[in-house]
Amino acid sequence: MDLTHSSEDIDFRNEVRAFLDAEFPQELAEKARTETRFKRDDYILWQKILAKKGWIAPHWPKEYGGCGWTPVQLNIFDEELTGVGAPRVMPFGIRLVGPVIYTYGTDAQKAKYLPRILSSDDFWCQGFSEPGAGSDLASLRTSAVREGDEYVVNGQKIWTSYAQYADLIFCLVRTDPDAKKQLGISFLLIDMKSPGVSVRPIHTLDGSHIVNEVFLENVRVPVENLVGEENKGWDYAKFLLSNERTGIAGIGMIKADLALLHKIALTERRNGKPLIEDPLFQARLARLEINRRALELTNLRMLTTGGDSGMFPSILKIKGSQLQQRSVELQMEAVGPYALPWQSDAMEPSWNGTPVGPQHVRARAPTYFDRRKTTVYGGSTEVQKNIISKTLLGS
Structure with missing residues (x-):
């Protein structure tokens, strides 16, 4: 279910879609379709296209190159880019060190580093x-x-x-x-x-x-x-990690996961019927959708209130990483035996062999393996629970 209601939000979504139709490179779209691994030049190419449009750092203050978008518009932007399979904007410059520099850095550091972060001249x-x-x-x-x-x-x-x-x-x-x-x-x-x-x-x-x-x-x-x-670096690190943990929630990614899961469920069969008609599968899919919506609402709530509480980023990090894992786990179960064989080389641009299984179920196993890390990086789930406990109960 869409969280956008106003005509302005609908117009904005249409603007983003029109931009993607016109500017998203075909070679990157093909890599996304075949789940081929993106390389450094792919990330830089896409980031420079976004920079030319002025959309590379939408959450930054406008004085430093941000867009001044509302929380709902930020959510729409993330959703639409993920939906077409665009390479993720590398977070290290834009989401992590950039805000530290414009918040705590010297004027000389801002002048030296921020333009090159926005232009992707520095990785x-x-x-x-x-x-x-x-x-x-x-x-x-x-x-x-x-x-x-x-x-x-x-x-x-x-x-x-x-x-x-x-x-x-x-x-x-x-x-x-x-x-x-x-x-x-x-x-x-x-x-x-x-x-x-x-x-x-x-x-x-x-x-x-x-x-x-x-x-x-x-x-x-x-x-x-x-x-x-x-x-004083620990203070700056805590500031940075709040931004990282919010980004780790991966709401757009989870929406794309669930869209693929729907596609799989329409074509895979159980007991002679499409998997989407199986009541047990429907219940598990519905639970994922409900949790995804709750996560999105929590993210919008944090963005709207400014996210001053250290508890919100930790909640988003825990629930987002769990949903990223559970969505691909259900994909693995849905494709059955096709989840087992996989070819790592098939995800490289130079590979020209024959893939195993239907196109839309390729690379589920490596994605499953990769997602195991989400509950560890950016601060493990146990660390996030400690942060939440201290915020609610005091140190």
Whole structure:
């Protein structure tokens, strides 16, 4: 069911659809249709098209290049882009470090970095998690020691998504080893081409290479790349993670999942009838739809009120990641034996073999494997429940 009611919202949806009809590249549409993996150039191509339209960072303040859209319009935009299979706008620059820079950065940092984030001339990655500091992020050990006008950085980051593509990384580093662990952390911007930065790939169960290890060995970073005050990085990280957890809800993605699930249920059969007519399947699909709608309403509620409570992003993160998992789990069950065989190479642009199973059920297994991570990254479900508990009950 659509949450848009006003004529302005309907006009806006039509405007977005007309833009997509005219500007969404055919080669990207074909990759989306065949579930071929997008590469760096695909993301950059699409982001530059959005930037030319002025729609690359709609949630930013207008003074920095935002669109001034209402929460409902933001929701429509996300839904329509996901519906055509457009590559996701990489969140690291637009959703994560960009807002930190325009909120806490210097004028020089804003002038240097924000235009290049909007134009996609810089590809960012996020250096938070470490081998001994995942959910307990405040235990990070990567150090930054000041020497004159530079910091010398040593340490390791892990699960760094798209680091193999990145030009820059925003890092949490420890600048005061003697302070309470949350109080001795700073927020630093590091050029990935700096001497001493190296990237090692981590290949995941779905056959993809998205995440990486990043090693920092005596990397020299100008002090001017410090965002905000030294040892205040934990405050900036909490601000950033609120934006990340909201984005992780993936409402547009869940809507696309459910649309595909409807398509599967119309063609797959159980007991001689289309699966969509099976009462048990109908009940499970209805529960997903109800939960999806509740998630969308909660997201709109947070956007409308400004999201000041730390509880809302955590709620969205938990429920959104759970729904992303459950929707693809039901897809797996719906396609039956076609869910088992899959070909990782078939998702690469260079592959020209014969796929297994009908077109609309391809790649369910790797998607299922990939979605297992959603209840872990961006702060695990257990961490989010602690945040909600502290907000409701006090620390």
